[in-house]
Amino acid sequence: MKKVIAREKLPELWKSLAAKGPLFLPIQEGPVVLFQPWQEGAEINLDAVNTAVSPKDVFLPREETYMQYRCSGKQLELIPAENIEPVTAFGVHPCDLKAVEMLDKVYIDQDPPDALYKKRRENTTVVGLSCSEPDPFCFCNEFGVDPADAPGADVMAHLKNGSVLLEARTDKGKALLEQAGDLLQDGSKETAEVKDVKTADFGLNLEGLPENLKERFEDPVWDELYKSCLGCGVCTYVCPTCYCFDVEDFGHEGEGQRFRCWDSCMYGHFTAMAGGHNPRAGRKERVRQRFMHKLQYYPEIFNEIACVGCGRCLRSCPVNLDIVQAIKALGGETVEQR
Amino acid sequence: MAERNIESVNKVREAVSQDLLGGRIDLLLGWEKGHYWWQSRPLFARSEEDLEKLAWDSFCAVNLSRYLLEELKDHDKIGVLVKGCDARAFNRLLQDNMVKRDQVILYGLPCPGMLDYNRLIEKAGGALLGITEENGRVILNIESGEQEAQRDDLLLDKCKDCRYPDPAVYDQLLFSPQGEKEGPERFKTVEELEEMSAEERFGYWEKELSRCLRCYACRQACPFCSCRECFVEQENPRWQGRAYQPSENFMFHLVRAYHGTGRCIDCGECERSCPVDIPLQELNRKLIKDINELYGDYEAGLDAEQEPPLLTYRPDDPAAFSEK
Numbered sequence: 001m002k003k004v005i006a007r008e009k010l011p012e013l014w015k016s017l018a019a020k021g022p023l024f025l026p027i028q029e030g031p032v033v034l035f036q037p038w039q040e041g042a043e044i045n046l047d048a049v050n051t052a053v054s055p056k057d058v059f060l061p062r063e064e065t066y067m068q069y070r071c072s073g074k075q076l077e078l079i080p081a082e083n084i085e086p087v088t089a090f091g092v093h094p095c096d097l098k099a100v101e102m103l104d105k106v107y108i109d110q111d112p113p114d115a116l117y118k119k120r121r122e123n124t125t126v127v128g129l130s131c132s133e134p135d136p137f138c139f140c141n142e143f144g145v146d147p148a149d150a151p152g153a154d155v156m157a158h159l160k161n162g163s164v165l166l167e168a169r170t171d172k173g174k175a176l177l178e179q180a181g182d183l184l185q186d187g188s189k190e191t192a193e194v195k196d197v198k199t200a201d202f203g204l205n206l207e208g209l210p211e212n213l214k215e216r217f218e219d220p221v222w223d224e225l226y227k228s229c230l231g232c233g234v235c236t237y238v239c240p241t242c243y244c245f246d247v248e249d250f251g252h253e254g255e256g257q258r259f260r261c262w263d264s265c266m267y268g269h270f271t272a273m274a275g276g277h278n279p280r281a282g283r284k285e286r287v288r289q290r291f292m293h294k295l296q297y298y299p300e301i302f303n304e305i306a307c308v309g310c311g312r313c314l315r316s317c318p319v320n321l322d323i324v325q326a327i328k329a330l331g332g333e334t335v336e337q338r
Numbered sequence: 339m340a341e342r343n344i345e346s347v348n349k350v351r352e353a354v355s356q357d358l359l360g361g362r363i364d365l366l367l368g369w370e371k372g373h374y375w376w377q378s379r380p381l382f383a384r385s386e387e388d389l390e391k392l393a394w395d396s397f398c399a400v401n402l403s404r405y406l407l408e409e410l411k412d413h414d415k416i417g418v419l420v421k422g423c424d425a426r427a428f429n430r431l432l433q434d435n436m437v438k439r440d441q442v443i444l445y446g447l448p449c450p451g452m453l454d455y456n457r458l459i460e461k462a463g464g465a466l467l468g469i470t471e472e473n474g475r476v477i478l479n480i481e482s483g484e485q486e487a488q489r490d491d492l493l494l495d496k497c498k499d500c501r502y503p504d505p506a507v508y509d510q511l512l513f514s515p516q517g518e519k520e521g522p523e524r525f526k527t528v529e530e531l532e533e534m535s536a537e538e539r540f541g542y543w544e545k546e547l548s549r550c551l552r553c554y555a556c557r558q559a560c561p562f563c564s565c566r567e568c569f570v571e572q573e574n575p576r577w578q579g580r581a582y583q584p585s586e587n588f589m590f591h592l593v594r595a596y597h598g599t600g601r602c603i604d605c606g607e608c609e610r611s612c613p614v615d616i617p618l619q620e621l622n623r624k625l626i627k628d629i630n631e632l633y634g635d636y637e638a639g640l641d642a643e644q645e646p647p648l649l650t651y652r653p654d655d656p657a658a659f660s661e662k
Contacts, residue, residue: 029549031615052614053551062551063582136374136459202373227405228380232555234613250581261580264553269571283408318559318611319400320372320379 001168003177004187010046010164013183014038017088020179024058025090026051035089046091046159049135050310054240055096058089059103059120063261066116066247070255084119088176090127091157094150095140095308097128099240101152105302106243125172128153131197137311138199139324142206145308147197158192165190199309202324203334210299213292213330225329226287228319233264235322236290238312241298244270265289291326343471346513350394353445353512354417359386363417363443365409367402369393375468376455380405394419396471399452399494401607403427404561406437416442421449423496423605425505426639427561430603433642436564446508448516450489451497461487496606496619499524506640524604527617528624547587549614552580556608556618557594562601562638569593595621600629600646603639632656 005013017023023038026045033048035055068079092100100121107117128150131138140147150156154173158165165187168174177184236242246263249256263270266287271280280286298306313322327333350368357363370381370391378397382405383389403424409416420428428444431437458478459466467479476492478485490498499521505511531539554570557563570578570590577593579586595602595618604626608618629636633647633655 029614030546032549034549034614200373224382227382230404230555230558230611232558232611233551233553234555234611237551237553238613246580248580250579250583259581261582262551267554314373316613318555318607320377322373324373 001174001177002187002190003166003168003180003184004160004163004190005166005180005184006163009183010044013180014042014044014090015040016180016183017090017176020088021085022087023090024055024087035091046129046164049093049131049133049138050312050315052312052316053238054099054310054312055089055092056100056103056240056243058087058124059100059117060107060243060245060262063259064116065257065259068255068257069251072254081116084116084123086123086125087120088125088127091129092126092150092153093129093131093310094147095138095143095145095310096240097126097150097152098143098145099308099310100126102241102298102302102304102306102308103243125154125176126150126152127155127157127166127173127176129157129159130192130194132159132193132195134197134199135311135315136200137315138309139202139204139311139314140309141199142202142204143305143307143309147199148192148194158194160190160193165192167192200311202328204324204327204332205334206305206327206332209327209330209332210296210305213296214300216330217288217292219330221329222284222288225291225321225326226284228321229266229283229287230319231266231268231283231286232318233266234316234318235313236264236266237262238316240308240310240312241294241306246270265293287321291323291330294323295327295330295332347392347394350419350445350447350512351389351392353510354383354392354419355386355389357417357443358383358389363415365413366417366419367405367409368419369398369400369402376453376458382409394447396450396453396469397455399496399607399610401427401559401561401605403431404559404564406431406442407564410437410441414441418442418444419447420444420505420508421447422500422503422505423449423603423607425507426502426603426637427605429507429639429642430561430601431564433646434562434564434601443510444505444508446505446511448505448511448513449497449500449503450516451493451500451503453489453492454494457492461485461492494606494610496610502637502640507642525623525627527620528627531620531624543588543591544584546616547591548584549616550582550587550591551614552582552587552590553613555611555613556616559607559611560598561603561605561607562598563594591616591618591621595625598622599625600633600636600648601638602626603637 018038024035025038026033026048027036028043028045032052033045034053035051065081067081070077107114131147154170155176156167166177168177244263245260247260249258272278294306307323354366358366366383368381368383369378371393372379376397378393380400381391401424402418462478462480465481470477474489476487476489501519501521503516578589602622606619629647636647
């Protein structure tokens with residue numbers, strides 16, 4: 001099913017979609033674009049290639065309540081987390097959706113699956129958005145992502161001159177377009193103006209890298225690579241394939257909530273143990289962990305490198321210690337390019 | 339490519355290579371080019387080969403002094419390239435007893451201010467292939483030809499109102515000083531915020547801070563955040579919760595800023611490092627302004643001998659809180 005909508009009609013579409021449940025999309029928030037829930041008056045920016053932080057928090061929110069608790073005397077009352085409503089995520093680029101599929105392997109394709117993540121994923125209708133211009137930091141071509149198509153999307157959207165073409169791929173997608181009713185026009189004769197989007201070419205050679213890294217835990221490369229790392233968590237928080245969380249309580253005496261929230265392997269307390277021991281004592285161990293997770297541990301289990309080339313770490317690391325830097329240092333570079 | 343001046347890189351390299359290869363220092367903290375012409379990243383040089391990579395151009399924004407905290411554990415004597423702000427950062431660490439002066443050789447680089455890639459592409463209005471610079475002008479190399487712009491319009495926010503581009507402390511100054519500047523708009527935004535009602539101001543900060551990811555890049559990049567254990571990580575008592583609540587965001591940012599009162603050297607590394615562009619320098623500058631107004635003009639990091647106002651006691655100090 002293909003539909004088309006004029007660009008100037010989009011605000012009506014947002015309004016109608018948001019009336020049925022939360023609608024997440026790229027919103028201009030001051031100087032940055034973030035994937036956020038729509039509100040009246042929000043400034044939607046579909047032309048931004050990459051949001052500052054990946055859209056992963058639609059599925060894995062920064063903070064998510066497990067349950068609330070209330071105690072009075074010896075009575076303990078546990079109140080389960082609120083219902084997870086159906087949501088729409090509009091404008092997820094191919095790299096970011098591929099990253100969500102990597103999270104699926106961790107959170108859904110396991111026994112037992114993660115109930116909250118699974119529910120959110122099932123309850124979300126994803127409208128993918130093809131990229132017409134790459135950002136200078138984009139390098140998804142290196143990971144075989146097609147910037148023109150997000151195969152896992154329920155609806156695939158393409159920006160055209162003055163309009164947006166919407167192509168439903170799944171039943172959920174069809175339902176979404178049907179809901180929009182008269183706002184959309186028939187687009188069966190329209191074609192996407194797909195451009196051949198060329199992203200940055202760093203000359204990476206990823207063939208065999210995960211296997212090669214298996215015996216390189218003690219490689220001297222790690223003694224140098226980490227040096228510039230400041231030990232902040234920017235890379236992990238902007239990254240679409242980082243998925244670690246911590247469980248905490250928030251509350252006062254007598255009542256509160258137990259929640260999970262994003263955590264970062266770049267932090268000291270991530271592996272700090274009761275009694276004071278920390279198996280990842282410093283920045284070297286933490287930097288190694290992060291890159292090994294992307295390039296060796298994840299691929300060993302799921303057969304693909306946990307990077308989609310979105311370029312966020314290249315853009316946001318304050319000292320430019322990004323995954324390309326790491327891959328090159330570890331020898332994952334085509335020799336002629338050196 | 340962002341060629342400013344191959345000559346100036348050579349001059350820097352010449353100055354440091356004698357010391358590094360001659361054994362006067364065992365490590366040089368400098369910059370090298372990143373993947374892109376608009377990125378210069380930290381370089382940890384120990385050999386002649388390392389020094390080949392040395393860069394000194396308009397993108398060397400990263401403050402290198404902070405790396406001394408870790409590197410001095412493994413090296414006896416370290417050379418550091420310092421811009422004006424980096425030198426003040428060094429003084430900050432010195433005053434906090436985090437580094438020893440005689441373990442460090444400072445190579446001073448009077449700084450013309452660093453350029454902001456986002457401003458460059460905004461100015462170019464499309465694909466930007468590179469830049470060349472001459473006499474305070476930047477020539478943008480765009481697909482359709484060349485476009486000229488004033489350098490001052492393309493500076494990073496942190497450099498815009500820099501008052502002290504020359505290193506306040508150094509062993510060797512590598513170029514001629516730029517001289518002290520006015521920084522006329524340094525407190526402009528702070529003054530605008532002061533004009534707001536308390537509710538408006540609260541709303542402003544609530545919105546700005548709502549973007550905070552608690553990645554702590556601002557803290558990690560900061561030369562005044564040198565505590566061995568930050569209050570954020572303290573478990574008992576637990577000051578900082580992990581929840582993404584407005585109250586927790588305020589907790590972190592206000593404590594961070596207050597902890598820098600009279601100690602913040604206004605280098606703006608916090609704001610530059612923030613992945614969601616929270617205007618952190620406005621918080622810091624508010625406190626700098628307050629200190630100036632309460633205790634007389636004070637520029638943290640300019641003079642390592644001059645104690646920060648809140649770390650000294652003088653009988654004639656104003657008692658603004660009790661007088662009100």
